[in-house]
Amino acid sequence: MSEEERRSPQAGSWAGSGGTPASGEDIDPCFEEQVRELLAEDAYGFRPAPAPYAAVRRRGVAERRRRVAAAGAMLVTLAALPVGAYAVDVGGRSDTASPRPSAGAPRSPLPVSSAPVSAPATEPARPATEGQLLDGITWAQAADGLKKCIAYNESFRSAGERSLGKAADYRILLAMNSTGDSNAPGDGMYVVAVSKQAPAAQSIRLICTVKDGAATGGNTSVGNDAPEDGGPVSVDMNSGKLYQQSVIDRGHWRLPFGWAIIGTVDPKVTKVTVSYGDATGETVLDHGWFVAHGTLDRQVTRAPHVKGYDAAGKLVYDSDQDKYYEKTLP
Template identity: 60%
Template sequence: MNGVDDQRDFGFEERMRELLAEDAHSVQPSPAPYPAIRRRGLAERRQRVAVTGAVLATLAAVPVGAYAVAGGNGARGADTAAPRPSVGAPRTPTAQASGTAGADTASGGQLLDGVTAEQAADGLEKCLAYDDAKPSGGLEKDYLGDAGDYRMLLAMRSTGDTNSPGDGIYVVAVKEKTDVRLICTIKGGEASGINVSSPDAGPTGLVVSDINGGKLYQQSFLDKGNWKLPFRWGVIGTVEPSVAKVTVSYGDGSATATLDHGWFVAAGILNRQVTVAPHIKGFDATGRLVYDSDTDETYERTLP
């Protein structure tokens, strides 16, 4: 009897396996909502100040909490004042953004606040040497190249805050043929930090603000409501050839950006506290609005 029972049990188990296999093949998972996942992924990607892996990010000597970005897209409200008339025009070597006090380099990069081309170049060299000298922690390091490999986009004063005390200068440069972008921080004549990113790691579009460019237009969230004023701000990002003009309004001022080899650069002076990020617009050659950061789901419209 035991032999018969064993055979019956074996047959029952075999049949159960067949039925389970048939059920497994008949179950079809619902398709993933790719558009929604992609939009959410892009928005979350822009919430990071330092992006690991996808973005080549090197943030040096920056304490925890620096330039943290709040989640969620805030609606633009009363914090955006009526912009002042902007000064300047794109694609010209002498274009000046509202509130600037400097000169453009031959490539269109803006040198502001009395920063000379020599000082900007020296700062870039120091930042590259600073990055090269940092310990790799046993990992292979990316060699960022020499200063001569880069085109200057912007040099301006930086304002110290509770998170990173001490004023200095920012130097923003792009590596030719690669679009690797550096934001270097110089304080006391020495490099104190460098941020590196690539547009390939972020969203694409007609106008895209730099994924880590917030360090140029905001002070630490620890100082929310108590920023040091007046405050020099800058906004950088990429732009498609079909875009002929980019404007940026921030707080109580506005600027027409300089367009420079696929990048836009705008700067101004902030004279009051803000809670809303810069408002960016792009126009084609006919003057038609083709981009508005207020309708861009990947753009963070609120500040920490």
């Protein structure tokens, strides 16, 4: 069979049909080599078209100029607007400017609210009333004092001991000046805080001491320390440090003396009164706690007298009748 007959369709040609050679049909080695060379030449000869770099660059430059021009026009427009926040997106980056009153815009009075201002999520919760921040102590000072006390206590925490957590886990009940005595010289500040979300069995009550801008100690209790057979009001057994000076100074207290006392109340208790010496202190209820404070101008020997009342005004608790309450000072 001639070479032409081999390549014809009638002879079972596969070169043009894309098929395979018929069974038993031989292939001329020279022809096969020629086919391979032709395919190789085609492969090397094929090149993709070059990318239109110049055109792409021109488009990119034009787009950037368009965005800058649009941003400039937007800024010019905003400069003529009154107070407002605005955001400009330039090149995919958002720059936000804070609201700033314009020179000619009249100032609007701020809304007045009797409710305490909410604290940021990273800060402790505020007390129920601003009156629980005593002696001119600001909210920022109280929150900072709590953070320092937590850090101070954490530095002494041993392995396996429960962590006090973060300041944001607490609600501040009270902040007041502390009076130094023979046992703990130097005036400072007390900050009292409690867990704001933990269940009662796991809640933490923390009394911090800050002096000269540094934490010097703290007293903590975990869970509700009220006895099972106690009354609807339970005075915190460790709050004595808030209303008395050192036993070493008995009869020689520094006066006047700012005092406070804290404790828990049942939901049925709607009012608590506390008298100390010959005066009655200011008392508030705050999320299941009572906080009372006042000023002594003379030395006393009896502890604060605490009473609790229900919504009908009925006396439901009297510390004089509480077998667990220490009624006299040491």
